[in-house]
Amino acid sequence: MRPERSERKELWRTEILLDSNVFLEAQLAERHGKACRQLLEKIRDGVVKATITDFHVDSVVVVMENYGKGWKEVVLFLTSLLRCKGLKVYPLGIISRIRATTFMRDYGLDFDDALAVQALKDLSIDTIISYDDDFDAVKGVKRCVPEDIL
Amino acid sequence: MAGIKVYLSDDVEKRFREAAMKLYGYGRGSLSMASEKAILAWLSQVSEVMDVAESIEDPVETIYGMLSHVKRTGVGLQHEARKIRAKRALAYRNIA
Numbered sequence: 491m492r493p494e495r496s497e498r499k500e501l502w503r504t505e506i507l508l509d510s511n512v513f514l515e516a517q518l519a520e521r522h523g524k525a526c527r528q529l530l531e532k533i534r535d536g537v538v539k540a541t542i543t544d545f546h547v548d549s550v551v552v553v554m555e556n557y558g559k560g561w562k563e564v565v566l567f568l569t570s571l572l573r574c575k576g577l578k579v580y581p582l583g584i585i586s587r588i589r590a591t592t593f594m595r596d597y598g599l600d601f602d603d604a605l606a607v608q609a610l611k612d613l614s615i616d617t618i619i620s621y622d623d624d625f626d627a628v629k630g631v632k633r634c635v636p637e638d639i640l
Numbered sequence: 641m642a643g644i645k646v647y648l649s650d651d652v653e654k655r656f657r658e659a660a661m662k663l664y665g666y667g668r669g670s671l672s673m674a675s676e677k678a679i680l681a682w683l684s685q686v687s688e689v690m691d692v693a694e695s696i697e698d699p700v701e702t703i704y705g706m707l708s709h710v711k712r713t714g715v716g717l718q719h720e721a722r723k724i725r726a727k728r729a730l731a732y733r734n735i736a
Contacts, residue, residue, distance in 0.1 A: 510721070511714030516700070517707035518714060530700045549721040556724050557710050567706065569692045570699035602722055622715045 507610055508533075508542040508577075509620030510549040510602075512636060513567075517554075522621065525636040529619070532640075536575030540619070543609045544581045547571065549602060586612055597628050607631060644675075 516526040532538040551564055571577055582605060590608035593599050599607065603624050610618060610631060617632045618625055625633040648656065660674035686693070696702050710717070 509718070511718045513703065514707065514714035514717045516704050518710060518712070518717075519705040519708045522714065523704070527700055527704050530703065534698075534700050549718060552721045552724050553717045554707065556720070557707055559706065563706060565692055566696065566702050569689055570696055570702045572686070572689065573693055573696055573699040600719070600722060602718065620715075621713070622718065 505538065505615070505617070506540045506634075506639075507606060507613065507615060507618045508540050508546070509606055509618055509622060510542075510546040510553075511621045512619055513542075513550045514553060515621065517550075522636065525640060528640050529636040530574070533576040534574045538639075539576045539578075541578045541580045541609070541613060542571075543605060544579055545602070545605050547579055580609055580613065582609060582612075593628065599624055599628070 512526050512529065515522040516530055519527075529538065533540050547568070550567065554564060554567065571579065586608045587605065589611070590601065590604040593604035593607045594601060597604075597607075603622065606618055606620070607625070607628055610616060616630060617634060619634055619636060619639070621635055623633070625631050656674065657671065660670045664670035664673050707717075712720070
């Protein structure tokens with residue numbers, strides 16, 4: 491049975507939510523690559539506790555596939571997530587997906603971003619690490635970039 | 641029987657203890673029983689991917705630069721994912 495919201499908060503003792511673009515920037519290894527790498531190293535070592543939703547993990551995989559990466563790279567990426575001591579993957583259910591639509595309505599977010607905001611609400615946290623400034627208009631959401639928190 | 645000493649955060653320890661006692665009774669052995677079940681459940685999840693996991697020396701190093709051939713921003717790629725999903729969902733229409 492899915493735990494109540496307050497219970498979920500306890501189960502997922504999380505400090506930050508990661509957006510897909512943090513992993514994508516690390517994969518691109520360009521302008522933000524170094525900062526994302528440093529953040530991911532802290533998460534790898536369990537120094538920083540972070541969560542990413544299953545949907546946002548899949549977004550990274552969709553992009554990887556689109557740019558020619560096959561199952562071997564995909565399995566390495568996914569298994570690398572498993573090796574990060576401080577990372578949890580939060581599974582979004584249908585209720586969260588339905589609730590997310592209110593953020594599409596209220597803030598004009600696309601579904602991906604609305605799901606991230608809903609995940610923040612589900613987990614009772616307020617900080618998302620993202621380079622996407624679409625979150626800046628959302629009340630109660632604090633957006634940081636890796637460069638801010640290192 | 642072997643013993644393992646583990647350290648948990650206070651709230652997890654409290655929740656675990658309460659749940660184990662409620663499920664298996666307040667006598668001796670309840671925590672061990674719950675622990676064994678939890679460990680077996682975790683093992684059944686990870687055992688299938690252990691070979692790949694062991695082959696990864698550093699998970700961050702593995703991820704870093706995977707898309708270095710792509711000249712886009714992370715946010716741009718993320719928004720592109722939405723279009724890719726939509727395109728794939730409708731791909732069957734082109735086949736018919």
